[in-house]
Amino acid sequence: MATSRLMQHPILPVAPRADVPFTWDGCPSTAKAGEPIASAVMAHGVRVFGHHPKYGSPQGLWCANGQCAQCLVLADGRPVKACATPVVAGMDVRPLDGLPPLPADGARPTLGEVERREVPVLIVGGGPAGLAAAAELGAHGVPVLLLDDKDRLGGKLVL
Numbered sequence: 001m002a003t004s005r006l007m008q009h010p011i012l013p014v015a016p017r018a019d020v021p022f023t024w025d026g027c028p029s030t031a032k033a034g035e036p037i038a039s040a041v042m043a044h045g046v047r048v049f050g051h052h053p054k055y056g057s058p059q060g061l062w063c064a065n066g067q068c069a070q071c072l073v074l075a076d077g078r079p080v081k082a083c084a085t086p087v088v089a090g091m092d093v094r095p096l097d098g099l100p101p102l103p104a105d106g107a108r109p110t111l112g113e114v115e116r117r118e119v120p121v122l123i124v125g126g127g128p129a130g131l132a133a134a135a136e137l138g139a140h141g142v143p144v145l146l147l148d149d150k151d152r153l154g155g156k157l158v159l
């Protein structure tokens, strides 16, 4: 299958990355190491990731930031946001047409221990504003807890 990816950029370097094999709707495909499912399938020309459970309308990339759930797919049988889920070698990725299946045994997911902390300031959101607030408070010796829904902070802080 032909791919379309940026291999060079006028400002940003594009480092070479290893290929990661996975399947899309049963067909062998490749992602680049660390690439989200959405980027990997779009590089192979896929624009529709599934269909709305009620209206049947095509679903796909919308916010590209893990906020809307328009990009839900099934990865190894579990519903995931394609824009926020990296491809793992051997992953079986399929379109989500309708509602995702419930676990066969009806078991609820096990949640881990909830850690309790008391801090003077809680910042929700690790974007540029949250990072700047945390840095400013930290510079004044104020303990801060910064929470974000991503697995890494995306803002670039320049002080």
Ligand code: FES
Pocket (backbone or CB within 6 Å): 060, 061, 062, 063, 064, 065, 066, 067, 068, 069, 070, 071, 072, 081, 082, 083, 084
């Ligand atoms: S495109 Fe919105 S959550 Fe993935």
